[in-house]
Amino acid sequence: MFLPNPCRTFLVTPALDASRFDKALDVGADVGLLDLEDGVPPALKAQARQLAVEHLCRTGARLPLAVRINSLRTADGLRDILALLESGARPRVVMLPKVEAPAEVQQLEELLAPRMPDVALMAIIETPRGVEAVDAIVTACERLRGIIFGAADLSAQLGVPLTWEPMFYARSRIAMAAALGGRCAIDSPFFDLGDPQGLAAEMLRAHALGFTGKIAIHPQQVGIIHEALKPSARVVDHARRVLAQADDGKGGIHVVGGNMVGPPLVAAAKRVLASVQPDDDDEPVPLRIGSRAGES
Ligand code: GLV
Numbered sequence: 346m347f348l349p350n351p352c353r354t355f356l357v358t359p360a361l362d363a364s365r366f367d368k369a370l371d372v373g374a375d376v377g378l379l380d381l382e383d384g385v386p387p388a389l390k391a392q393a394r395q396l397a398v399e400h401l402c403r404t405g406a407r408l409p410l411a412v413r414i415n416s417l418r419t420a421d422g423l424r425d426i427l428a429l430l431e432s433g434a435r436p437r438v439v440m441l442p443k444v445e446a447p448a449e450v451q452q453l454e455e456l457l458a459p460r461m462p463d464v465a466l467m468a469i470i471e472t473p474r475g476v477e478a479v480d481a482i483v484t485a486c487e488r489l490r491g492i493i494f495g496a497a498d499l500s501a502q503l504g505v506p507l508t509w510e511p512m513f514y515a516r517s518r519i520a521m522a523a524a525l526g527g528r529c530a531i532d533s534p535f536f537d538l539g540d541p542q543g544l545a546a547e548m549l550r551a552h553a554l555g556f557t558g559k560i561a562i563h564p565q566q567v568g569i570i571h572e573a574l575k576p577s578a579r580v581v582d583h584a585r586r587v588l589a590q591a592d593d594g595k596g597g598i599h600v601v602g603g604n605m606v607g608p609p610l611v612a613a614a615k616r617v618l619a620s621v622q623p624d625d626d627d628e629p630v631p632l633r634i635g636s637r638a639g640e641s
């Protein structure tokens with residue numbers, strides 16, 4: 346019931362074309378996300394469910410694939426969960442959208458426990474009620490490993506623009522709740538496919554609040570998100586010096602490169618070094634994005 350590691354990007358594919366289902370992994374996303382919810386029109390829900398379930402039965406838990414089902418407050422959500430249970434499909438992660446109360450996550454956990462003991466759950470927080478209840482949702486059950494912010498739904502429900510400032514309270518609240526519960530926080534998709542700089546800037550700002558990944562809606566967003574999450578060479582170098590000079594097992598205050606460093610900053614330096622990925626020395630990806638969502 347652990348999330349794939351690393352878990353910086355979930356690349357969404359509406360579950361409508363089975364030939365595309367593993368593409369997310371080919372383009373370097375950490376997790377491929379088969380969507381049964383808002384990426385699938387109501388008339389195609391049954392077809393998408395069948396394609397996703399068949400694919401997940403074929404791949405087993407071998408591949409880092411997640412599935413976003415419909416809300417369990419809808420008939421489609423109930424159908425999704427029954428289809429998963431009855432088919433024996435083994436996604437690594439099940440994402441539940443529009444969660445507004447811990448009981449929804451607990452219901453999903455109880456339904457999945459006998460047949461899918463290993464699957465990790467993630468809750469998408471994207472309604473005002475969900476934001477209000479996020480502290481309780483994040484610790485609803487052990488199997489819930491992370492929470493995801495859904496800015497598109499939240500901005501629509503609030504009737505406000507989908508820009509940084511109106512979403513700032515919800516993002517901060519979600520990041521704080523995730524830290525409180527020891528779960529990861531994954532940021533909302535960035536919807537302007539023609540603005541790679543905006544995507545990178547949003548990832549940097551969300552990361553600064555505590556988010557450790559983002560939903561990607563186009564293959565070319567994946568590298569940009571990974572790049573934005575990479576600690577800079579200067580930050581890594583400073584973290585190494587902090588550990589070399591201040592992590593002496595005795596605690597107390599040291600001066601490293603002109604900065605006072607005590608236990609919280611030693612812990613922060615360890616976090617920086619733990620976040621360095623094996624591919625972090627690769628060339629940065631160019632900030633360019635192609636045309637259509639889901640293309641690869
Ligand atoms: C994602 O589901 C969103 O609403 O932003």
Ligand code: MG
Binds near residue numbers: 383442495497498
């Ligand atoms: Mg949504």
